[in-house]
Amino acid sequence: MRVIDLAKKANVTSETVRHYTRLGLIQAQRDPNNGYQIYDNTAFTRMQFIQQSRTLGFSLKQIEEILDQADSGDSPCPMVRDLLQKKVPETKAKIAQLQAHLATMEAALSNWESMPNGTPDGHSICCLIEDWEDKKDHDSDH
Numbered sequence: 001m002r003v004i005d006l007a008k009k010a011n012v013t014s015e016t017v018r019h020y021t022r023l024g025l026i027q028a029q030r031d032p033n034n035g036y037q038i039y040d041n042t043a044f045t046r047m048q049f050i051q052q053s054r055t056l057g058f059s060l061k062q063i064e065e066i067l068d069q070a071d072s073g074d075s076p077c078p079m080v081r082d083l084l085q086k087k088v089p090e091t092k093a094k095i096a097q098l099q100a101h102l103a104t105m106e107a108a109l110s111n112w113e114s115m116p117n118g119t120p121d122g123h124s125i126c127c128l129i130e131d132w133e134d135k136k137d138h139d140s141d142h
Helices: 002-009 014-023 041-055 062-072 078-114 125-142
Strands: none
Touching: 002 014, 002 041, 014 041, 041 062, 062 078, 078 125
């Protein structure tokens, strides 16, 4: 199948197929008649594996390492477990950071409900942000 056929079958863009080919994650043969890249079912299977790995949070570099290990005949499963065991606490930390960020945004919106709109005057750009930052900095001093 050609790039566009693999892309449609795997539900990705043609550029994604080309990118993964350039990275060596999937392989193509050249059609001697027209020079097109031709992919087989192995490429499709690998595309599905890559997509599932991305869903689990693996980077393309990590996926490359997993595929390399599998291609060499060794089970990548122990490495996959180790990688995911490290990713879980990292993801929890990111979620906590996002929750804190969301709380900050919600606090700002709550503060801004009663504040009037300001007009930039050369000394001020947006009083909502500037006054809120001043309040936040002031509150943290106590």
